[in-house]
Amino acid sequence: MEQVLTIDDARDRLAAARARGLGIGLVPTMGFLHDGHVSLMIAARRDCGYVLTTIFVNPLQFAPAEDLHDYPRDPERDAARCAAAGVDLLFTPPLHEMYPEPVVTEVTVPALAAPLEGRTRPTHFAGVVTVVAKLFNIAGPCRAYFGEKDWQQLQVVRRMVADLSFPVTVVGCPIVREPDGLAMSSRNAYLDTEHRQAATVLARALAAGVQAVADGERDGATVAGVVRAVIDAEPLAELDYAEVVDGPTLAPVERVDDRTRIVVAARVGPARLIDNAAASGGAGLPA
Numbered sequence: 566m567e568q569v570l571t572i573d574d575a576r577d578r579l580a581a582a583r584a585r586g587l588g589i590g591l592v593p594t595m596g597f598l599h600d601g602h603v604s605l606m607i608a609a610r611r612d613c614g615y616v617l618t619t620i621f622v623n624p625l626q627f628a629p630a631e632d633l634h635d636y637p638r639d640p641e642r643d644a645a646r647c648a649a650a651g652v653d654l655l656f657t658p659p660l661h662e663m664y665p666e667p668v669v670t671e672v673t674v675p676a677l678a679a680p681l682e683g684r685t686r687p688t689h690f691a692g693v694v695t696v697v698a699k700l701f702n703i704a705g706p707c708r709a710y711f712g713e714k715d716w717q718q719l720q721v722v723r724r725m726v727a728d729l730s731f732p733v734t735v736v737g738c739p740i741v742r743e744p745d746g747l748a749m750s751s752r753n754a755y756l757d758t759e760h761r762q763a764a765t766v767l768a769r770a771l772a773a774g775v776q777a778v779a780d781g782e783r784d785g786a787t788v789a790g791v792v793r794a795v796i797d798a799e800p801l802a803e804l805d806y807a808e809v810v811d812g813p814t815l816a817p818v819e820r821v822d823d824r825t826r827i828v829v830a831a832r833v834g835p836a837r838l839i840d841n842a843a844a845s846g847g848a849g850l851p852a
């Protein structure tokens with residue numbers, strides 16, 4: 566595996582790979598890599614001749630009061646994990662390489678960025694979409710791998726690619742969970758033992774919603790109520806939202822169908838956690 570720090574070096578390596586006839590697989594991350602990230606690299610390795618992973622903690626997507634400066638980092642371990650996953654090129658640009666000047670350009674997908682996460686993080690997706698657009702322009706035509714863990718992000722990115730005709734195929738990959746159901750996240754590192762135990766409430770709440778649907782419930786508001794009640798019963802969790810939405814459009818649904826997604830966000834002690842599942846069921850949720 567090669568590691569490069571500059572956009573020019575990344576483009577050189579990608580041009581050489583293309584000249585060898587290799588298709589590019591891109592896995593954008595913010596580092597502190599876990600098995601969820603690695604699953605994206607493995608999917609890219611399976612599909613593509615040349616795999617590029619990027620690690621960049623993007624300040625544009627953090628609000629001033631958020632955890633940009635505390636965001637966990639472990640560059641050596643991350644590089645070892647990428648190498649072990651078969652990544653060809655690791656691109657770890659410093660801040661001044663990505664943003665040598667203050668960024669005044671913004672790419673936004675307001676209709677999909679406003680609900681759910683957008684209500685508590687109104688500037689978040691503009692930051693995500695802007696950096697993803699930049700990474701796509703650095704990578705060039707490619708397949709780009711994103712986790713369903715960040716369901717709304719995946720829809721926002723898909724829509725940007727469609728609306729702006731980026732030469733990118735977006736590939737969504739399933740959520741990787743801990744054995745007790747907690748969705749893997751770099752932010753799980755913020756949890757002490759007690760809060761780590763309480764954090765399973767998100768997956769338990771989704772499982773309850775999925776079970777209600779399996780039992781025949783089709784009313785979206787009723788299913789959302791089932792999910793909320795589980796989170797409300799956990800004293801260490803503070804519910805942000807629990808909603809039953811159409812997967813691609815994120816609009817609340819009255820009747821559950823096979824596109825329906827259950828999405829949740831809650832604060833558990835120091836960590837704000839998000840999770841989601843297909844209303845028709847999700848692998849790895851607690852029984």
Ligand code: AMP
Pocket residue numbers: 593594595596600601602604605710711712713714715738739740741742748749750751
């Ligand atoms: P992040 O480093 O948090 O920005 O995440 C980078 C990519 O990894 C995003 O596409 C995430 O959706 C994906 N990802 C994060 N956690 C998981 C997980 N538990 N399972 C699958 N993908 C994940």
